[in-house]
């Protein structure tokens with residue numbers, strides 16, 4: 001929940017309810033905003049500003065160990081030395097404004113976990129990766145991986161056929177520069193292309209297939225003066241200007257110099273479910289939002305007309321067109337597909353059902369190719385589920401041949417637990433639960449590392 005982690009700790013035994021699957025061996029790492037205030041001072045006004053907390057559950061087929069610790073980036077450490085907040089809305093204007101103006105932005109590591117070349121990183125939107133020790137969750141250091149100019153987004157994508165992850169980072173100004181990176185399994189990371197957009201904005205995720213990298217720049221320009229002067233909170237940093245439309249910028253992986261760009265109708269999105277290339281046509285599924293409303297309170301307090309629906313985009317790079325077709329009229333966020341079908345047309349989509357909106361309870365759902373909810377785990381009003389992470393059970397298996405891991409906050413007990421679900425029988429409820437003895441603050445994205 002939107003509160004501080006109360007007790008940081010290294011790996012220690014968790015109480016297990018049910019029976020952990022013997023073939024589920026590895027470690028789940030998750031991160032999310034988890035330090036909202038320090039020094040008994042003001043709380044940040046937007047959850048994206050809070051320092052990250054990395055939480056982890058290690059499973060050995062029979063028992064579970066858990067750990068949780070704050071991410072201590074350079075900004076966090078400077079604040080520790082100063083004994084007061086220096087950044088974000090928690091700090092005095094005189095402390096935060098000059099730092100922000102110099103480009104000294106706090107790196108919180110509060111958005112996603114990423115495993116690359118045997119190392120573990122906590123990521124946020126507008127800063128370099130922060131390396132985390134996988135055995136202690138201690139913060140190692142911020143790193144540019146020898147290549148990152150300024151920032152690295154929280155959503156790099158791994159492409160198995162290329163043996164590489166692809167990521168990007170944005171540099172803000174009157175125009176926005178986006179640097180696109182290839183990060184191979186072996187060897188150094190490199191910049192493969194850069195492009196500029198006519199205004200700075202928030203680009204959270206992008207489309208990646210075996211052949212294309214496609215960016216969607218939604219019409220939410222940053223109010224630059226307001227941001228630079230630090231006179232308003234982060235909720236008021238962006239304008240929604242639908243008349244500008246959404247710009248599509250496509251980069252072929254084999255020839256990154258051949259950029260295709262054009263504008264389509266306005267929408268907002270956070271995440272890409274999955275995407276694949278069919279010649280010069282890219283197909284991608286996204287929870288598509290009509291506007292920016294989901295940004296203000298991160299999915300809370302949303303009106304029905306602001307809710308997303310699941311759409312399939314058909315992006316024709318020769319004709320320079322983008323067609324959006326409704327696939328499912330429901331609010332599904334933190335979407336995932338089985339790892340074996342990433343980059344290919346998939347059948348089953350997993351995600352958090354009811355992530356936004358006031359009616360109904362949150363649950364983990366699987367929807368089929370017709371957009372029907374065919375299976376769901378809805379634990380109740382006092383439970384709050386998080387992103388489902390899929391762990392494949394057998395190579396080459398069906399799209400339901402996986403475990404689904406989700407961290408659940410249980411309000412009545414004021415504790416969080418990891419739920420282990422069968423991806424093919426979500427409605428049977430957890431096979432096992434591994435209980436922390438405290439609440440783990442809300443997490444966004446996780447990474448599973450098999451052992």
Ligand SMILES: [Fe+2]
Nearest residue numbers: 204270271445
């Ligand atoms: Fe995300």
